[in-house]
Amino acid sequence: MKNNSCLQADGFSKNLDKYYDLVSWARWNPDLWWDLITPPTGGIRLDLDQRVYLRCIARFVSNYMVFPRGYGKTMLEVMGMVHTAIFFPDIEISMTAQTKENAAKLVEEKFREITKFYPMLLHEIQGRPLFSKDSVEIVFASGGRIDVMANAQSSKGARRKRLNAEEAALLNNALFEDVLEPIVNVPRRTIGKEALINPEELNGQINFMTTSGFRGSDEFERNLRMIDEMAELKGKIVLGSDWQLAVKYGRGEPKSAILDKKSKLSPTFFAMNYESKWVGASDGALVNINKVLDLRTLSQPEFEGDGKSSYILGVDVARSQSKNNNQSSVAVLKIKRNKEEKITRISLVNLINLPIGMNFTGQAIEVKRLQNLYNAKTVVVDVNGVGTGLCDELLKDTVDPNTGESLGCWDTINTDHEPEIQRSDKVIYALTAQGINHDIIVSFIDMVESGKLQLLVKNVDNSYDINDTDSTKKSLPHIQTDLLIEEIANLKLRQTQSARYTVEQLTKRVDKDRYSALAMGLWYIKNFEDKQRKVKNKMVFLYN
The missing domain is CATH 3.40.50.300 (P-loop containing nucleotide triphosphate hydrolases)
Structure with missing residues (x-):
């Protein structure tokens, strides 16, 4: 008689073609x-x-x-x-x-x-x-x-x-x-x-x-x-x-919940995350979206200053009375310099949208809190139109309603506005010049093309909900950066008859507040922070 191993071997060999068919069937029909x-x-x-x-x-x-x-x-x-x-x-x-x-x-x-x-x-x-x-x-x-x-x-x-x-x-x-x-x-x-x-x-x-x-x-x-x-x-x-x-097929969230999100979320966010639509401008875009995505190399946001770097705040004031379109945005920009004091990197370390419907007094309190947290050198505010209301509040002596502590009184750097308290710190740069929009656009494009700008990486943890007010503090800046890129992708570059650049939105339902706050901050840094350091270095050279 054959031993058991031989019987098993013969049995396997006898049915080898069936095993072959089984494996082929399983590979082809997972x-x-x-x-x-x-x-x-x-x-x-x-x-x-x-x-x-x-x-x-x-x-x-x-x-x-x-x-x-x-x-x-x-x-x-x-x-x-x-x-x-x-x-x-x-x-x-x-x-x-x-x-x-x-x-x-x-x-x-x-x-x-x-x-x-x-x-x-x-x-x-x-x-x-x-x-x-x-x-x-x-x-x-x-x-x-x-x-x-x-x-x-x-x-x-x-x-x-x-x-x-x-x-x-x-x-x-x-x-x-x-x-x-x-x-x-x-x-x-x-x-x-x-x-x-x-x-x-x-x-x-x-x-x-x-x-x-x-x-x-x-x-x-x-x-x-x-x-x-x-x-x-x-x-x-x-x-x-x-x-x-x-x-x-009855998977995921119910239809009612998704339609409720559609009524509340940014149309671009909903189009990408729920409708599987590729969004934004492919022709005539403000900037190459690939280059913007490549800027997302900053791993962690900052919620306060590091005590040694320079910070600039860019503030875009809400202009719409629409409930879904009246959020002011604050961009927190951190400046990195080399040994020669030349600016090498500008990092968007935080991006904040102030609560919907907040009045100018409340907005001024939040902006001053942020300035104190980062010890920001300058706060750039667009004072054309409704921005004047926020500027007026920033010129007042403000008390934090939660702590009772003074948040300070500010003066402007570049205007003759009178602060409530004389000789207050010159913190506000009031954007008032007409026609400056062209220069702001050009400086934004330059920062993207040169790669000087650094943005937060995308948070690919899908466990958060953009509508959830309990979203962790750590995730919010990443989410706001996602929305910023949606705004940038929604903008087309247009040249006027006077050969000046302007931007227009592909859809008005997508805001451009975050973009504006960032672009104003970048324009200020390019025109004043870099320029001031160059003048200073030149003076030192002449003195020596």
């Missing part, structure tokens, strides 16, 4: 495989659109998925990664995001959720998955491995077989081509003796998953190219939907 391991209770019942999503990931060499918040795209993305790691031995697949922390958090949360819904997966895991603040490593019995990387130079030189780029709308194309695209250059080899490269495998697959972004950006152009390549049958797929598809 959704049906997930059905196969779904427990009787507590699992996920996949909807038709989710099945299409999973099959596209398994069948095409590159996929661009543009879906709204609440759709469940990250869950499907990780499900696709798990399926790949199980059915392709020794494959290495990675999720990339703006930071490794972001990617690690997403993979850990979704992987734990998936194993909860599909407990059979735990038998496919080798050892214990390793999760930390900025790393993930999940090793499967097949030898497949899932980990995370950042969309940054730190990932250069790494090698993986497939990549999933999370929040792809934020990608910098130059960095993508230099760092991320080469990561998947080396294809997977089979684990048999011959170690072959399977020509029918999706070697070098890169998938892009995101909410929509801005027209004219690198990723918008990538979308258009991939749509053409999809029509030309080059193995590319572009999928997308708005919020209504998930709601139709």
Whole structure:
């Protein structure tokens, strides 16, 4: 008689073709495989659109998925990664995001959720998955491995077989081509003796998953190219939907809640996050939106001055009586100089929108509080029109109603306005000159083009709600920066008959208060802070 091992070997050999068919079927139909391991209770019942999503990931060499918040795209993305790691031995697949922390958090949360819904997966895991603040490593019995990387130079030189780029709308194309695209250059080899490269495998697959972004950006152009390549049958797929598809299947928030958000949120924010529309101007834009996105390198906001740097506040005063359009904005700009006192960097460390409907007295109190927090050297206020009302209040001696402490009385630097208390500190720069808008626009464009301006990075943690008044203090400046970029993307540059520049809004429903506050502050810094230091250095040289 044959021993048991021989019987087992003969049994395996006898049914080898069936195993082959099973693996081929599961690779080609990932959704049906997930059905196969779904427990009787507590699992996920996949909807038709989710099945299409999973099959596209398994069948095409590159996929661009543009879906709204609440759709469940990250869950499907990780499900696709798990399926790949199980059915392709020794494959290495990675999720990339703006930071490794972001990617690690997403993979850990979704992987734990998936194993909860599909407990059979735990038998496919080798050892214990390793999760930390900025790393993930999940090793499967097949030898497949899932980990995370950042969309940054730190990932250069790494090698993986497939990549999933999370929040792809934020990608910098130059960095993508230099760092991320080469990561998947080396294809997977089979684990048999011959170690072959399977020509029918999706070697070098890169998938892009995101909410929509801005027209004219690198990723918008990538979308258009991939749509053409999809029509030309080059193995590319572009999928997308708005919020209504998930709601139709009963996923995410109810229809009433989303429509309520639509009535309250910025139309640009809603269009990108819920309608999957690419927004902004592609022709005649104020600035190249790619260059604006590249400025988002500042990781943390500042809520008070550091005691050694110069700060300037730019204040744009609300001009509309509309409830949704009467918020004054304050831009907090930090100046960084080199050893020769030349300005090398201007960082927008905080951006504040004052509460809706606040009167000039209340606005003056908030502006003076901010000036005290940062010990700001100058507060630039547009006093044309309604801005005069705020300026008048700033010229008064102000008492903090919460603490009873004096917030001070200010004088203007450049006008003959009389403060309530003589010889008050000259803090206010009152923008009064007619026709200065052209110069403000030019200085803003210059700061963007030169890369001197630094903006806060996008907060990709989707756990916050922009309408939630309890949003953490730390997240608010990031959110305000998102809204600033929406405003910039909504502006078109127009030249008047007198060859002067002006800007116009593509849609009046999107404000430009944040842009105005920032642009005024940048104009002041360029024309006065830099100029003053140059004069000072020249005088020192002459004296010596």
